[in-house]
Amino acid sequence: MTLHLPISWLAAKMTTTPDVFKATQENKIAMAILLGVGLLVFAALMWKRMLVLLKLRHEPFRFEEFGERFKRLLLFGLGQKRMVDPEEFKPGLAHVMIFGAFMVLSIRTVTLVLMGFFGFTFHLPLLGPDTILGSGYLVLKDFVVLTALAGTTYFLYLRLVAKPERMSVSGEGVFILFLIQGLMYTEILFEAGLLHQVGNYSVLHHPVGGLVANLYATLGLSTSTTWMMGVVGFWIHCFIILFFLNLLPLGKHFHVITGLFNVFFQRVHSVGQLSWIDIDMEADMDKQFWGIEKIHQMTWKMALDTYSCTECGRCQTHCPTYITDKPLTHKGLNLTIKQHLLDSAGTIMSGKEEELPDLVPNVVSSETIWACTTCGWCETACPVFIEQVPRIVDMRRYQAMVKSDTSDFPQEAVNVFRGLEEQSNPWNLSRSDRGAWAEELNIPTVKDNPDFDYLWYVGCAAAYDDRQKKVAAALAKVINAAGLNYAILATEESCNGDTARRLGNEYLFQALAQETIDTFGKYKVRKIFTQCPHCFNVIKNEYPQLGASFEVYHHSELVQQLLYDERIKPNKEFDKLVTYHDSCYMGRYNDVYEEPRRMLRSVPGLSLVEMPRNERQSFCCGAGGGRMWLEEHIGGRINQERVKEAVETGASTIASNCPFCLTMIRDGLGEMDIEGVDAVDIVELVANSLDDENTSQS
Ligand code: SF4
Numbered sequence: 001m002t003l004h005l006p007i008s009w010l011a012a013k014m015t016t017t018p019d020v021f022k023a024t025q026e027n028k029i030a031m032a033i034l035l036g037v038g039l040l041v042f043a044a045l046m047w048k049r050m051l052v053l054l055k056l057r058h059e060p061f062r063f064e065e066f067g068e069r070f071k072r073l074l075l076f077g078l079g080q081k082r083m084v085d086p087e088e089f090k091p092g093l094a095h096v097m098i099f100g101a102f103m104v105l106s107i108r109t110v111t112l113v114l115m116g117f118f119g120f121t122f123h124l125p126l127l128g129p130d131t132i133l134g135s136g137y138l139v140l141k142d143f144v145v146l147t148a149l150a151g152t153t154y155f156l157y158l159r160l161v162a163k164p165e166r167m168s169v170s171g172e173g174v175f176i177l178f179l180i181q182g183l184m185y186t187e188i189l190f191e192a193g194l195l196h197q198v199g200n201y202s203v204l205h206h207p208v209g210g211l212v213a214n215l216y217a218t219l220g221l222s223t224s225t226t227w228m229m230g231v232v233g234f235w236i237h238c239f240i241i242l243f244f245l246n247l248l249p250l251g252k253h254f255h256v257i258t259g260l261f262n263v264f265f266q267r268v269h270s271v272g273q274l275s276w277i278d279i280d281m282e283a284d285m286d287k288q289f290w291g292i293e294k295i296h297q298m299t300w301k302m303a304l305d306t307y308s309c310t311e312c313g314r315c316q317t318h319c320p321t322y323i324t325d326k327p328l329t330h331k332g333l334n335l336t337i338k339q340h341l342l343d344s345a346g347t348i349m350s351g352k353e354e355e356l357p358d359l360v361p362n363v364v365s366s367e368t369i370w371a372c373t374t375c376g377w378c379e380t381a382c383p384v385f386i387e388q389v390p391r392i393v394d395m396r397r398y399q400a401m402v403k404s405d406t407s408d409f410p411q412e413a414v415n416v417f418r419g420l421e422e423q424s425n426p427w428n429l430s431r432s433d434r435g436a437w438a439e440e441l442n443i444p445t446v447k448d449n450p451d452f453d454y455l456w457y458v459g460c461a462a463a464y465d466d467r468q469k470k471v472a473a474a475l476a477k478v479i480n481a482a483g484l485n486y487a488i489l490a491t492e493e494s495c496n497g498d499t500a501r502r503l504g505n506e507y508l509f510q511a512l513a514q515e516t517i518d519t520f521g522k523y524k525v526r527k528i529f530t531q532c533p534h535c536f537n538v539i540k541n542e543y544p545q546l547g548a549s550f551e552v553y554h555h556s557e558l559v560q561q562l563l564y565d566e567r568i569k570p571n572k573e574f575d576k577l578v579t580y581h582d583s584c585y586m587g588r589y590n591d592v593y594e595e596p597r598r599m600l601r602s603v604p605g606l607s608l609v610e611m612p613r614n615e616r617q618s619f620c621c622g623a624g625g626g627r628m629w630l631e632e633h634i635g636g637r638i639n640q641e642r643v644k645e646a647v648e649t650g651a652s653t654i655a656s657n658c659p660f661c662l663t664m665i666r667d668g669l670g671e672m673d674i675e676g677v678d679a680v681d682i683v684e685l686v687a688n689s690l691d692d693e694n695t696s697q698s
């Protein structure tokens, strides 16, 4: 094997360019035709897909906070951070290898196309083979050719052999992988032919091409034969590039074009905040936006989302609806909406929106939009940041505010709305009883203690549900022991509106939220703690949409701080194995994972065991998104799936920090006749381990 090390060697050769490297008239014409046809067809394919975006709903906030957007683009788009999630490390790495190769080879692609016009020795400025940059680039190029081949081979193995459940095994996917491999092989063929032609066998400067050129020499192949193979490789390579480009908009690989834009335009505010609707009751009701009725009322970002779906299926792995066989997956909904959007593009562009069918139930079934627990797993998992929950809630909004009298609308939700409207609680229990739970517990109201530091926003569950009243009593014991200066609103408290919002009744949400904010204002509330993650999320993340911001804590954060400050010292042993269930609205929505675990670890004797699906990958209890109030008619029961996992850890106590989770887990234990396992709130464990010395501080 011959090594020619000096970089200047090839450059010296190039000063006497062989005739075969010169641009011929035929080459120029062939490249012009290939490029012209390829780009024209591409423009035609993109035209309809992009133009229709301009006709969809606008969201001004997508063009705000550019600094944060660029940061996320670098981290998650170019940096591919989500791709290499530990749970999906190998496919993630394979994707990064292909993505990185495409980034590096994009420069090579431009060079190759221009070679068609200017000859095979053409190079971009600063990237000549006699420059450090240019020779470095050629080595890097060869390296990424290998990573792309390795990555695509791994994906071919996944698609054709391993076939993981989450992945769609489509002919298109396999074909594209072979096309990418074709690009790499033709690149090697071209470069090796060129190197053999000029007698350069440097594997140091051309690790892959040089190796193949050496092989040609070893086999005694003539330079004219290998150069002819190289030229054929060159033209096939250029053809594949343009063919590939035109395939992209037609299938799931559209994400190659739209993915980075989708990452850039992701929402940068809290994922716990749904979109705001300006409801103007004075305005013409037909002009008021009541949620998504037809496809043209989707936002352009919702459409871009559907274009960007890679069909990787990561969103399905812990989706409670997919796992329990309900008719909803993030991936499936993307495909349905995308197809309908493309089918409707002509109608939308011609302004005949009234001819479009209602999305629900004609395109998306009613069961699909009501199945979602808004657990957020799909959005957490999606590598291109496709937003599922806001569009589902937008579809629910139209059903809840305009179509709630149809048979498709879940009647349980109608009862909940009635309870919220009439008594400000979903059970429709008497509003005047809202403070009754606290009367015998020596809990101060805002009237008793107007100089409180913290307002305890109790919430409907703790005020009315017998099991939750016990959790509230435990929380009271803990904060009393710590000597916290707090108060409750008692009968002046109203529902904060979270349930109404998640079920799509935005009008009711806004009314309840405003009432709550007015009451907070009346008592000059600044700091709030809640017993329920849903109350916590809505007050913390959504009330700012109504111009009201507060310092909000969930009890797990507050109690953890009291423990840290040694204002309480759990010292009664709890010699049991406990597993902790992360609620979606504390965990994925608000990143509170560690505080509840610290609370548990503070209890002497308690051993904590994790379920396989925990923290970010936690599995929903089935109650979020208003599902707490709806019957589960289709598929398996989500709560039982979770309880099974908890019981399999061997724990005798399942701890949570959410009224809905606790209810669902208790129901699951009962439905499955499981004995000897308790379901508790974490604050109950802390309260039970406080001895008299602690509680005497109160
Ligand atoms: S939010 Fe949760 S339940 Fe809804 S589609 Fe996503 S993963 Fe499934």
Ligand code: SF4
Pocket: 308, 309, 310, 311, 312, 313, 314, 315, 316, 330, 331, 334, 378, 381, 382, 383, 384, 385, 386
């Ligand atoms: S929605 Fe996201 S996670 Fe789900 S298949 Fe599409 S790209 Fe993958």
